[in-house]
Amino acid sequence: MQTKKTLCRFILAAAVSVAALPAFAQQNSASSDSVMIKKLFDNALTSQESYENLRYLTKNIGARLSGSPQAAAAVEWSKQVMDKMGLDRVYTQEVMVPYWVRGDKEIGRINNSKLIGSADVNILALGSSVGTGTQGLSAEVIEVKNFEELEKLGKRKVKGKIVFFNRPFDNTHVRTGAAYGGAVDQRGGGPVAAAKLGAVGVLVRSMTNDMQDVAHTGNTRYEEGVAKIPAAAISTKDAEKLSALLKDDENLKFFMRMTCETRPDVLSYNVIGEIKGSEKPDEIIVVGGHLDSWDVGEGAHDDGTGCVQSIEVLRLFKELGIKPKRTIRAVMYMNEENGLRGGRKYAEEAKAKGEKHVAALESDSGGFTPRGFGMDGDKAQLAKFTSWKPLLAPYGLHDLLAGGGGADIGPLKGQNNIALIGLIPDSQRYFDYHHTEIDTFETVNRREMQLGSASMAALVYLISEHGL
Amino acid sequence: MQTKKTLCRFILAAAVSVAALPAFAQQNSASSDSVMIKKLFDNALTSQESYENLRYLTKNIGARLSGSPQAAAAVEWSKQVMDKMGLDRVYTQEVMVPYWVRGDKEIGRINNSKLIGSADVNILALGSSVGTGTQGLSAEVIEVKNFEELEKLGKRKVKGKIVFFNRPFDNTHVRTGAAYGGAVDQRGGGPVAAAKLGAVGVLVRSMTNDMQDVAHTGNTRYEEGVAKIPAAAISTKDAEKLSALLKDDENLKFFMRMTCETRPDVLSYNVIGEIKGSEKPDEIIVVGGHLDSWDVGEGAHDDGTGCVQSIEVLRLFKELGIKPKRTIRAVMYMNEENGLRGGRKYAEEAKAKGEKHVAALESDSGGFTPRGFGMDGDKAQLAKFTSWKPLLAPYGLHDLLAGGGGADIGPLKGQNNIALIGLIPDSQRYFDYHHTEIDTFETVNRREMQLGSASMAALVYLISEHGL
Incomplete structure (x- = not known):
């Protein structure tokens, strides 16, 4: 399409969706929330950083099955990336992982x-x-x-x-x-x-x-x-x-x-970056993806995007000077694909330390245009979650569903009434690439991925401000 | 992602969206509509035909700027495709088009x-x-x-x-x-x-x-x-x-x-296929795209998909044995890109013949996952349109917006209170490819395109059954 008429209609359609904002802007908090969410999306959609992170992870490191040298490189790389961000804390968690090798x-x-x-x-x-x-x-x-x-x-x-x-x-x-x-x-x-x-x-x-x-x-x-x-x-x-x-x-x-063969377990790590909460530092919100991938392709959609999106949530908070009321942790889990050892280890340590997790959000369904979130939570949590629909719908996030989560955050279930949440991207292309040699950087669109990053940041922001 | 837990959640999420159906299934008509819409989506998602049509149009014919031999081939091909479908009528409309040639x-x-x-x-x-x-x-x-x-x-x-x-x-x-x-x-x-x-x-x-x-x-x-x-x-x-x-x-x-240079105008054609309405044959619903494309690339998203989707709407009706109450026309317009002569010609002839168009729906924003429709219509039409939301939302069609249409159907505006409607696909990747050498078949995902085809068929079905 190209003509003037089409353009006007495009602009009109955009105007309509913006016009929907004032309806809930009467409440002060919803209004300041909507302003902040707009800032998160504006910044994410105009920033190249997260996409360049994905490029490095997929092109310079590549496939990174648990136990492989590339998995070790991914640990070191993600730690270095977060070390440079001026976070309150960056650390690793030791985890022994299985080491399977494909061979010829x-x-x-x-x-x-x-x-x-x-x-x-x-x-x-x-x-x-x-x-x-x-x-x-x-x-x-x-x-x-x-x-x-x-x-x-x-x-x-x-x-x-x-x-x-x-x-x-x-x-x-x-x-x-x-x-x-x-x-x-x-x-x-x-x-x-x-x-x-x-x-x-x-x-x-x-x-x-x-x-x-x-x-x-x-x-x-x-x-x-x-x-x-x-x-x-x-x-x-x-x-x-x-x-x-x-x-x-x-x-x-x-x-x-x-x-192919299975070799002895290898020492590896979850990698964690944290911004301390300004009002309730003991209440933790996790946002994560898994750092390991299969040994073919580049692990772009599964789950490079989930990792760089989680780091991006922290970057957006830092960049926009948002001081979250609750603590936000980006967790790069190790070994989702063939063991889930990282997810289990994280949950064990959280329990042992008596940490209170409010919510955990995982992105592990590809870096496609987000359609919403699925939440595994109680009635009150679901009610609060769905009350945010007017704030999220202008960004195409219409599916706020009951039932959701992610493999890595699953082991946290039951701890302190934690809500488990999964990002729901458009799913049409995911299984074209999933676990293959064609799950490459080129199949990820920067804007689609960044809409996901901003959606995650928006939800984390709302939970950080209002609890769950 | 891969573990059992994730799968259960996936299935759960799917179950939730299906569970939403009974709410409006109380009404008989809504119930039979929802059954028919499910059939349209099931058939579209499992059929290869439309995607193979796109492959032929993009790979065997290719770029097809108005006046070019390839544009003539596209006219002949689309006529032949529809001739084989057992439609009530397949015909062309003569239209003189500009002929611009890129040269070296x-x-x-x-x-x-x-x-x-x-x-x-x-x-x-x-x-x-x-x-x-x-x-x-x-x-x-x-x-x-x-x-x-x-x-x-x-x-x-x-x-x-x-x-x-x-x-x-x-x-x-x-x-x-x-x-x-x-x-x-x-x-x-x-x-x-x-x-x-x-x-x-x-x-x-x-x-x-x-x-x-x-x-x-x-x-x-x-x-x-x-x-x-x-x-x-x-x-x-x-x-x-x-x-x-x-x-x-x-x-x-x-x-x-x-x-580059502009040569004398060339005779070309709109190509039209029609299923006659069983109850109100004089009330016409148009579904269309444009057959011409720019002269670089393959014109896949712009607008090969709109053409094969429009043909697919007719195929779905025939295949499922749906006898529409109103007449349905698939129109492949010529010359959208550099003149809009086909769209103007179609509207002129419609006016001259005193045809009554109820609605015209265009797909010309790419073959991506559909998010909804935009409609340029009066208050009553918009009310009816948005009343169908419960029938369409289970398929991800949440955006039923005021304001919409398409370049080719624009000239119909004002005729018999026609409603002009545009399919709204996800827009993130459209301008990566738009009007370039990389607008190729490979960038179109079969399922994304077919969700669009089924969405168009569903809306055409509802208008055909209930008017607008």
Whole structure:
């Protein structure tokens, strides 16, 4: 579009949303809150700093799985960034993390297919998976959509085979997280269920809405007393291909080679920066993301953005000279992806020290345009939270929902009636990139990410001023 | 994010939004409307057809400026696509369009700079601009932020120079359209204002929020009796560079070479597909986009998505067996970018035939996640429109605003109390791509675009059922 008329309408639409402000501006506090929130958004939308932080974290450090040298670099870097900000305190928390290493690039190959003979496919070992040995593994494939189907097949049909979990995302969900939630049991629980029936390996359709060549990794689980069998994600396009070939030829063979392994635990850290509260310093508000990422791609949306957004909340407070009534802590958690050790450690220490947390807010659903927040809190907290809607709606934050949080802040649940809150960004593109080599800096739009930073700062500001 | 807890919260959040439905499901009509709207979204989100249409239009046809062979191909293609859909009528409307041709790749070069000597910069001729002649044009540069500043400089300081309009987007606007609206006067009015003071050329800072190397074209205007001087957009990065160099050395020279020209008008077409209304066939609802694009890139967001979304609305009705009470027309307008001849022609014919249009809905702000609609209508229409909020909000359509429309449907204003409506997608990324070589298929996410298609279909359905 380009003409004058369109422009006028654009300006008109903007004017309408601004005109909505005076309605609640009658109350002094709401009025000063709305002024402060506007300042937070104005500053965030015009600042490059947070985006440059993301560039460094993703491009200069890159993928940073727990225990890796890059994870150590991310710890040192985030500490240095916050050290320069003139905060009241910057410190680390020791945490022992698992150290899983992918090894050689995986090989996945369809063999002996009556229709096509042999073809390479894109696979990626699931996190925590054992390897196949350097000789690789070759077996027939049995496809299932769910655990019930697998159970029905029984040992006789499963033994010695590779179980191929191929239930796709349900694309009718408007929120992609719901589709992920309806499919990811295959990734987490596939290997144990398959091994119990004597399977020798597992392939899991990649967790994405998209039809892609890229495979999506992510953690899987083993159980004491059940054989640990190698498990890999296969790209959605190759999952379709394999499924089609199996229909004509159930005796085709699949070859997979993975040299991944779990090494001894490594000492790592949560990194924490703090602005002390001016009136109630003992009441703490956490804003956080996780510093670790998978070992492919650059961990941009998962969860580089959550980290730099959390640091940005502190920067905005400092830059605008806001002295929060309550203490604000930005926490970069370690090891969300394959252990959650950082989140647990933070909660343990908080409990041991008798710290009082009012709320914890996590950003771990990507750096996309924010649509609102989800809160896990009691009735009174939810009422207060939703009373802020008129202050947040002008920025497109319409979804103030019950139910929410984040993996890293989950272990804090139950401490001092803490409210757990998750930022809800637009979810459409998240699972295009999630846990892949294409989760890169270039897929993050500065403005979308900064609207998220400002939204987080606005909510933290309101909680800091008014409690929860 | 990955853990079980996060998933549960995701599912919970989804459950909450579904739980909101029964509140208005008490009314039978609202209930059947909500069921139908769910069907529209389910089908759109699981269908690939519209996205494949976009792929063809952008990849196989590509950029399609009015008058070009590609614009003719787009006319033929969209007619063929609709011909295969079993619609009640597919037809074209003749329209004579301007034919502007870019010619050789532009050259833009800073010369004789005390600091750096010479450097090439990225420029792109503005649409409708005259060329410089094959020898190019070299002159000193005078930078201004607005027309007042230019006026103050006066003929003495402007004569013989290239006027460089360098007022950036105001990034504090949450809706980027407002920032565009606050800057684009430079592009449209720059050449006339500069020529009146004796300038020999114009450079305009590209219309984007982003700091980029890519220059953004777009139409400019000349006036009878004022010298036509060549005008080009310069990338935001190079605008910053040029501005910095001018501060140290106001005598540097700028060389620009453009061989663009306007050729005689060409016969082209609007393309229209129609489903006849079952109860009120004479009441027409238009849903449209524009088929032409700029001559760089692929015209994906501007406005390939609007075209394939409009066709998709008809496909959804056919596929789901919906017999609309009122007539629905998908209109692919020709020549939005540099003349609006298609929009004017459509309105003229509608008037001449005495057609009664109830509403016209345009999608011309990109194929991003929809946030709502803006409507230019009377009080009663706006009341009915906003009464549908409970039906649309579950799909993230919270912004049902007064004021809206689109360039192509603008000429219909005033006919039979027609309501003019514009789809409002998330605007953050639109001006990253707008009118550039990077407005490509790859920047469009299938789900985001299809949420838009379904939103349009839902609103068209409601208007078709209940009038407006």
